[in-house]
Amino acid sequence: MSTQQPPQQLTASQIKEQEMYAQRNRDFEKFKTYTAYTFLLATPVLIALPPRKLDHLTVLLTGAFAISANHLTREKTGRSIVERIEAKIARPSMLRQLPSDRAEEVQGRLRAAREAQLREGGMPADEIEKWKGLQRKQEQGVVDRVWMGGEEKGWMERRLEEEKKALEEGKGYGDLIYEYIWDVWSWGKKDEEDDE
Known part of the structure; x- marks a missing residue:
């Protein structure tokens, strides 16, 4: 008691x-x-x-x-x-929890419906591909986008090819570095002027 x-x-x-x-x-x-x-x-x-x-x-x-x-x-x-x-x-296991499998399924259906709607609307195939590229960039993580700087797969091979071509033309590594720095400094305006 x-x-x-x-x-x-x-x-x-x-x-x-x-x-x-x-x-x-x-x-x-x-x-x-x-x-x-x-x-x-x-x-x-x-x-x-x-x-x-x-x-x-x-x-x-x-x-x-x-x-x-x-x-x-x-x-x-x-x-x-x-x-x-x-x-x-965040840890990868925590990232995998969101979005859920159901949410990914719904997003896939919405994307497919949007693509079908764009095709039916008479949008050219190249515009649809640009749109798909934008979708892939949005799905890519922020850390990956910042780390890669907008580069896609195969960037290293393209860079090595450009380097090889420049060295064959008689340019040195100093010239290549200068071009890369100028490209960053001018935000790619050199490329746009060449296109015009």
Whole structure:
């Protein structure tokens, strides 16, 4: 037989102690927030001051900036920057869970219906192929698109062929590097001018 004990009544000193403990926690959280704002604003300034060099102090200041930004992001949104990056990169098993097999099936049917509608609408075959290419790019992951830079399969063979042709014409590697850099710098305007 167990007897129930009456709930323990808190004394005035215990209540005051709990309130003081809660106030200390609030003050500590406020201190962390103000410190994070201070580091977030002050570290780039301190890094930019002369002498500008990459040493242990710069690494420490960069780390303080990153930790401050991470803390403030977690405080404002509930998720830290690190958690957001992990969610974007996510493990392959987690990626495979979404979309479900049923969702992929429905998407396939919708794509087929769109293609049929485009063919019936009298759209030329080359336009349909362009549309399919856009669909494939949308299905491709963001990380893959950024990493590959819009290149498709066989890019390395094409690049080696271009390199071989340029070397046969008497150009050197310096010229090739210059052309690649100029192409990036001008956003491909050189190619567009040649086409016109």
